[in-house]
Amino acid sequence: MSDHKQQPSNDSILNKSLTRRDVLRLAGTGGLGLILGGGAIGGLLTAENKRKEGARVSASNAEERIPFYGTHQAGIITPAQNFIYFAAFDMTATGSKALQKLFRAWTAAAAAMSEGQPVGDESGNYNLPPVDTGESAGLSPSRLTITFGAGPSLFDDRFGLGAKRPPSFTDLPAFNGDQLEPQWCGGDIGVQVCADDMQVAFHAVRNLARLARGTAVLRWVQEGFQRTAAADPKSGTPRNLLGFKDGTANPAVTNDQEMNKVVWAQSSDGPSWMAGGSYMAVRRIRMRIEIWDRSTLKDQEDTFGRYRGSGAPLGAVNEFDPVDLTAKDKSGNLMIPADSHVALARGDGSVQILRRSYSYSGGMDLKTGQLDAGLLFISFQRDLFKQFVPLQQKLAKNDRLNEYILHVGSAVFACFPGTSKNGYIGEVLF
């Protein structure tokens, strides 16, 4: 391990013309900033069209609206916005009527906010509290998406939903090394709020929490960010707080067939009400960045199995070059260590998930005096126990990255299919 394989060339995909395949992959990571609402996925656009679209969008990103209504919920295959404000709620009321009422109110509010409109009627009775809290007045929709899902605990007698529970939909099993803290786990309902503006995202969560008063309370929340599109004129794959590109291997969100295979629950999977929905895994992964920062570049690159600068697999040249797990150097050692993150996450390529993670920075950990920062890992998949669970079991056991990370939070949610203007989110449960 003493001879490190320096990257063959400094060429980067970003300095070259994009191939069609590159474009599809970039779209999958949010790289091109395509505007694809939940229900707006049509056929496969040509690469040329997509590049034009990408250019248009990055110029006026924040003005864009992403429709709330559609076949699928927005915020799943939507290219990642700049910010997230994730909120997990617990129901305090019981009975299906209370839940339905909440879902109806949230649907109307989410649809309005996605259009940049305030919640409710703002005619302004001075002797009542304002219906909308007002901090996003005058701001553009900023590609706001609000994605709702039911946690395993919602499928119980409180709401008469026991029979609706998807087969084997439970909390995740314990993984090797987990150090979960209850304050970052679970929730009857999960709401993923993403936008290109943090104030717009904050406003959405706050107003949903307000509408839930008397029915549900916040259980935990987590703010997150990635580099803003404006700061990254070349629209590269975003980097995590360990300095490495994250999301390179995501499947192409513009490929319907792939999304049906990887992301969208199918009616044949059962239960039928989840058809067109998706299962979300959320893990709050703290990074031991002070320890990471003391490790050598060689260790860091061997840990990920990629070059830090270009994101290319070790031994390759460009970020999107094929990952060859059998390639060896002159001494006969594997170029990409078998216990590196990319080697384990990729495996034989048969198991895929759609990652949609954000970095978080939560001030200081008073116990250690170190930064509480890391990754709010989020992935969407058709089947948690066929995709995320076996993948994470493998990573938890052997991933070299485990030396530098700590899973402190965990939750799963069954994200409903989309709804139309005549319906409401979660309606399929009743």
Add this chain to the structure above:
Amino acid sequence: MSDHKQQPSNDSILNKSLTRRDVLRLAGTGGLGLILGGGAIGGLLTAENKRKEGARVSASNAEERIPFYGTHQAGIITPAQNFIYFAAFDMTATGSKALQKLFRAWTAAAAAMSEGQPVGDESGNYNLPPVDTGESAGLSPSRLTITFGAGPSLFDDRFGLGAKRPPSFTDLPAFNGDQLEPQWCGGDIGVQVCADDMQVAFHAVRNLARLARGTAVLRWVQEGFQRTAAADPKSGTPRNLLGFKDGTANPAVTNDQEMNKVVWAQSSDGPSWMAGGSYMAVRRIRMRIEIWDRSTLKDQEDTFGRYRGSGAPLGAVNEFDPVDLTAKDKSGNLMIPADSHVALARGDGSVQILRRSYSYSGGMDLKTGQLDAGLLFISFQRDLFKQFVPLQQKLAKNDRLNEYILHVGSAVFACFPGTSKNGYIGEVLF
């Protein structure tokens, strides 16, 4: 108090052509997004020039560099960026040599990062830890500014700086209602990092902390945001998390004379080393947003003394209309309550400060189950005890807003004058 004064008209300054005075005020709030580095303040630009400049900037905000070197430090009269990452450090080493070495290293790093460059040489020895942590590689400078100041505790025997302490530069006195928590207070050195990209700001603090290893440790940090410029095409005054515009009354940063009166310490003030510097007050102000959200619009507007929608003073039409504290309604009651925030903060207009605050959202308060969100109040002034202290004493005693806010953190820093490429920040102390 039963008849509320509805706003006379819905006209807003934003729908009308801007007067020169309007433009100056907008510039003071960051509304026009002018690029004015610390050392780049020349004469008064014409309003017309400023409007052109503003338009150019909002199109490519994130690409802009703000020079680190200059007569004054950047980040003080610089129009507010979208994000802040504030960091307070405590020295662990002693002796003026250690402090000088730290300041030199920080100066070089801050200057590089302000230009969008990595910290140190990136030639890449694979068997050493990387010099730069890498998460901002490929990102634009995003108007990054890094502003350094010395806390009162730095002026002691550890560094032989006892004689350099500015007269009466101490921690702030206790104010009525303060509920300060040690975890949000003080610091030997304060570093205000602002940028239009959160990842760029995070990267800067992390790398400064890394350079300080063995010399200084983080004492507390706070992330903050405001609405992004991209989400606010009309460039209005940003709103705080209570839904009201915040910063309307700021002095004009383009007016040298006003800045010399309000912001910059003068050599005649003493000590001479602070000439061209400024004193920074930082207060972490938690907002009881759940209680606020239950109050009527009337109560909210009477609390601020302004209309929520337009930001205009009660009884007036437009945001920047004069605040007439003597105006009365038909019943003979004051239009603007005497204990409203605007009435007390304005007073007779003789005391001004330059506010440069950000909203923060720090997850949930586990003790109360409510959101820990509010304002990271920051102001710059020529003299803390002639400007901020008397103002805050008045507010702490009588401000109607106190029902909805809680001061939980407090710190002050003497921000050095700017430095040139041949010098380093804080050099004036030695």
